[in-house]
Amino acid sequence: MKKLKFSRYNTMFCTVASLALLASCSSNDEAQMDESGLAVSEGFALSGDDLIFNDFTAQCSYVDGNWSSTAYLNTTMINTTQTNFIYAQNTKIANVFGQAAVTLKMVHDNSNVNSTYNAISYSNPKKIYFGEAIYVAALAKGQIVPAMILAHEFGHQLQYTYNLPSKKESTARPNELEADGFAGYYMRKPTGYNATWEQAGPGFEFAYAIGDNNTTSAGHHGTPPQRRSAARLGWYLGNYDLSASDFDYNFFYYYDNVLSGSYRTTTPERIDPKIDAFIKSKMSELRKIQSGEISAEEFINLGN
Ligand SMILES: [Zn+2]
Structure with missing residues (x-):
C-alpha cells in the first residue's frame, strides 16, 4: 500500500472523516496540485444539451486548481462499455504516433456537474483528465466524438513531448x-x-x-x-x-x-x-x- 500523503488541499476540502475514505483519497497520486507542468484546458462553453449523469458515490479527493473543489477522479468512464472503449482508444491514439498511452482519468463532480464540461491535458506528469459532463454531451452526438476529443488532448501531449x-x-x-x-x-x-x-x-x-x-x-x-x-x-x-x-x-x-x-x-x-x-x-x-x-x-x- 502506498504511503499516505495528505496535501493541504485534501485536508481543506475533505469533510468526510471516515478513515477508509481518507485512505482512498490520499492514495490517489493525482490528488495534488500540478505545479511544475503545463496544463492545456479546453475551457469549453456549455452547450444547451441536456446532460444525463450517473449517480456516483461521493468520494473525498481534491483534483487540482483547474477543477472545482468538490470534483473527484476515477477510472470509470460513464459505464463499462465506455470505459473499455475509451481506454482502447487511448492506447490506439498513442500507438499511431509511436507513443505509450498516458494516464487517463475521468473527473466527476456530483454537486456541480456542469463544472466538468472540460478536458485537460497535463505535461508533468503526463496525463489527461476527461470531464464527465463533456463526455456525456459528446457521446450523445455519437461514439466517435469522445474519441475525437481524446485525440485532440493527446495532440497536446505530442506538443509537450516534441516541443x-x-x-x-x-x-x-x-x-x-x-x-x-x-x-x-x-x-x-x-x-x-x-x-x-x-x-x-x-x-x-x-x-x-x-x-x-x-x-x-x-x-x-x-x-x-x-x-x-x-x-x-x-x-x-x-x-x-x-x-x-x-x-x-x-x-x-x-x-x-x-x-x-x-x-x-x-x-x-x-x-x-x-x-x-x-x-x-x-x-x-x-x-x-x-x-x-x-x-x-x-x-x-x-x-x-
Ligand atoms: Zn486543446
Whole structure:
C-alpha cells in the first residue's frame, strides 16, 4: 500500500472523516496540485444539451486548481462499455504516433456537474483528465466524438513531448488548431480510428464548432471555421504516415496558406511532393471552409 500523503488541499476540502475514505483519497497520486507542468484546458462553453449523469458515490479527493473543489477522479468512464472503449482508444491514439498511452482519468463532480464540461491535458506528469459532463454531451452526438476529443488532448501531449507547435502566436490558436489537426489525422488513419468522413464530419462539427471568436484572448482556440479547416487538413494528412514532428511541419506549411490566404510559391524540401500535390488540390476547399463559404452543414457532407 502506498504511503499516505495528505496535501493541504485534501485536508481543506475533505469533510468526510471516515478513515477508509481518507485512505482512498490520499492514495490517489493525482490528488495534488500540478505545479511544475503545463496544463492545456479546453475551457469549453456549455452547450444547451441536456446532460444525463450517473449517480456516483461521493468520494473525498481534491483534483487540482483547474477543477472545482468538490470534483473527484476515477477510472470509470460513464459505464463499462465506455470505459473499455475509451481506454482502447487511448492506447490506439498513442500507438499511431509511436507513443505509450498516458494516464487517463475521468473527473466527476456530483454537486456541480456542469463544472466538468472540460478536458485537460497535463505535461508533468503526463496525463489527461476527461470531464464527465463533456463526455456525456459528446457521446450523445455519437461514439466517435469522445474519441475525437481524446485525440485532440493527446495532440497536446505530442506538443509537450516534441516541443510543438513550431509556430508561435500571441494566443493558443496554433496549439489548438494543431491539436484539431492531430485529431483529424487520427480519425482518418487506417491504423487509427479508420473513420469515413460520413462518420467523422458530424463529430468534428460538434467538437470543433466550440471555437471562439475571442481572437486576442490568450486561450483563443481558433474560430469555428478555422477549427473545421484545421481538422479537415489533418484528415487529409491522415492519408500519409507522418511522425509528430513531420505532421507539425506539414500542418503549418499549409496552415499559413489556409489561414492567411497567402500562397507560398516555393515548396520546401521537407515537404513530400506527393503530399504537396494532394493537399494543394484541396487548398481551395480548405480556404472556403476557413472563410465560412462552406457552411457547417456543407462541411459535414464534404465526403472523403
Ligand atoms: Zn486543446
